[in-house]
Amino acid sequence: MDPVIVLVVLVVLITIGFPIFLALGLSGLVGLYMARGSLAFFFAPSSLFGQLNAFELIALPLFILMGNFLGATPVGSSLFTAAVRWLNWLRGSLAISSVGASAMFGAVSGVSLAGVAAVGSIAVPQMLQRGYSRSLAAGAVVSAGALAMLIPPSVPFIIYGAVSSVSVADLFIGGIVPGIVLALALSLFIYIRVRLNPAEAPASEEHFTWRQRWASLANIWHAGLLVVAVLGSIYSGLATPSEAAGIGAAGAFLIATLVFRSLSWRRFLEILATTARISGAILLIIGCAKIFGDYLNMVRVPQLLTEALTATGLPAWAILVAVMLLLILLGMIVDAVSLIVVTTPVLLPLITALGYDPLWFGIVMVLNLEIAVVTPPVGLNLYALRGVCPELSVEEIIRSALPFVAVQFLVLMLFVFFPGLSLWLPGLM
DSSP states (O other), rough: HHHHHHHHHHHHHHHHHHHHHHHHHHHHHHHHHHGGGGGGHHHHHHHHHHHTGGGGGGGHHHHHHHHHHTTTTTTTHHHHHHHHHTTTTSHHHHHHHHHHHHHHHHHHOOOHHHHHHHHHHHHHHHHHTTTOOOOHHHHHHHHHHGGTTTSSSSSHHHHHHHHHHHHHHHHEEEEHHHHHHHHHHHHHHHHHHHHHHHGGGGGOOOOOOHEEEEEEHHGTTHHHHHHHHOOOOOHSSSSSSHHHHHHHHHHHHHHHIIIIOOOHHHHHHHHHHHHHHHHHHHHHHHHHHHHHHHHHHHHHHHHHHHHHHTTTOOOHHHHHHHHHHHHHHHTSSSSSHHHHHHHHHHHHHHHHHOOHHHHHHHHHHHHHHHTTSSSSSSHHHHHHHHHTTTTTHHHHHHHHHHHHHHHHHHHHHHHOTTHHHHHHHHOOO
């Protein structure tokens, strides 16, 4: 009965407008007090600071800082320009270029919202100007922006690694194949869509020489080198993910100041303030969610859930599909960070009891969250695109995203039913 009371407290606090970190922390504290009395006031701070003391979390603010530095440069527009010049022979090339540019920007930022803002502000106006349908333009950008969550360096992977104790480096490696597959699936969907309905994407009348195509790489080689430096240092064993994040932040700073000269002193201070604010908010959620999670573990909720579901006799795949659908539903009303830190301690014992790898579960969870960030009412990518493209309404963006959500769901199911697809690359390392 006590867990039900705690859950009601959590729902009520969120409903009346409490910040998610306070709702998690207070409801967890209520549960600990009911279970252990005044000792709860000792357990709660220990849980919070114990979780935030994880070395892996140092990478979180540094990767966010790297993304913010690069967001102050024209890297996003340069990536889009290069993709357009190389893919203009394809029908729907601007929309497909948006997917490619978002994937590349995700590889240097790790933040979904930054990709939507950087690519969307350039790609959507160009597509609309060239006669692309508003639905295709908005849907391509808002869905492709989510690739940053999966393609390393990925902030959700860092958070999952800290909560589950799975190697962040392994998660980064494991996210490469699903990220590529999802990018290709979105691009293929766009291509088939415009072939079936050519009115959605008029054929390009521009022609680029090979010299122009190679010249377009001149403004993005720095970003490519940064990706190689960050991920190469991790996979070669020269640096931990946290140390590589420091390399990435320093490299992004040098690109912004020395290459593009786009970082004024005022802008530098704004970036530091934004990074501190975002990092602080995420870390508060992680710490307070640990209080809530420790209460659930104390009263054996994960174990009871595992025993109940395994006793039903349902096949493992049916339970997995139910878990994925539950995560999709929760993702519509809870932000990605909170969803990872709250559900992982509850669901991971069930997943391991079914015989699945915790590394694989982290990958498919982030694949699941890619759907969450483009579904209302808490789909942050929707509002990020609305912010940089005021000519589009939120309702219009939501309708545009739905067909792409279906593609994302099919890719998710592919990796749910075939775990080896996401595990073979980490197995080679």
